[in-house]
Amino acid sequence: xxxxxxxxxxxxxxxxxxxxxxxxxxxxxxxxxxxxxxxxxxxxxxxxxxxxxxxxxxxxxxxxxxxxxxxxxxxxxxxxxxxxxxxxxxxxxxxxxxxxxxxxxxxxxxxxxxxxxxxxxxxxxxxxxxxxxxxxxxxx
Numbered sequence: 738x739x740x741x742x743x744x745x746x747x748x749x750x751x752x753x754x755x756x757x758x759x760x761x762x763x764x765x766x767x768x769x770x771x772x773x774x775x776x777x778x779x780x781x782x783x784x785x786x787x788x789x790x791x792x793x794x795x796x797x798x799x800x801x802x803x804x805x806x807x808x809x810x811x812x813x814x815x816x817x818x819x820x821x822x823x824x825x826x827x828x829x830x831x832x833x834x835x836x837x838x839x840x841x842x843x844x845x846x847x848x849x850x851x852x853x854x855x856x857x858x859x860x861x862x863x864x865x866x867x868x869x870x871x872x873x874x875x876x877x
Contacts, residue, residue: 759786759830759848763856763873764794772796776876779820779848786830786848788820790838804841814838823848835860844868 765775776792793800793815802809802817809817823833823846831847837860844860845868851857854875861868 757781758850758853759856762791762876764876765873766871767796768869768871770796774798775814777820777873784824786820786823786833787818789816789818790814791816799838802836802838802841805836805838806841806843809836810841820846820848 759779760781761779763777763779764773765777766773774794774797775790776794777788778791779786779788781787797814800814802812802814804810805812805817817838819836819838821834823830826832826847829847829849833846834843835846835858836843844862845865846858846860847865848859849857851872854877856873856875858871858873859865859868860871
């Protein structure tokens with residue numbers, strides 16, 4: 738009986754760890770010029786994933802979101818939430834939104850782990866075939 742309880746606990750703990758593989762700090766790599774522009778923290782809130790810029794790197798082209806929607810317009814990117822409301826959907830997270838700070842446009846978004854430390858981030862309009870993909874890498 739003790740061994741069964743231990744096995745159940747281990748399986749439960751493993752499933753919780755798998756759900757949180759997305760949580761952490763990631764280096765963003767621009768899909769147009771290949772530059773690493775920021776460190777981005779992904780965190781869970783109320784069962785959904787959100788993300789914000791925590792550090793701008795030398796290749797960042799701006800530190801203010803001049804065309805962002807609503808109360809984000811004109812604000813500093815560091816600390817700004819740009820990834821919002823992703824929901825767990827099998828092996829990936831989807832049905833959220835992401836803001837491109839370069840132009841302030843809001844896109845539908847999903848994220849998926851390609852490898853343990855490599856994250857596929859897809860922003861799109863309408864359906865996922867029309868969009869852009871970036872690959873982000875975990876900061877250790």
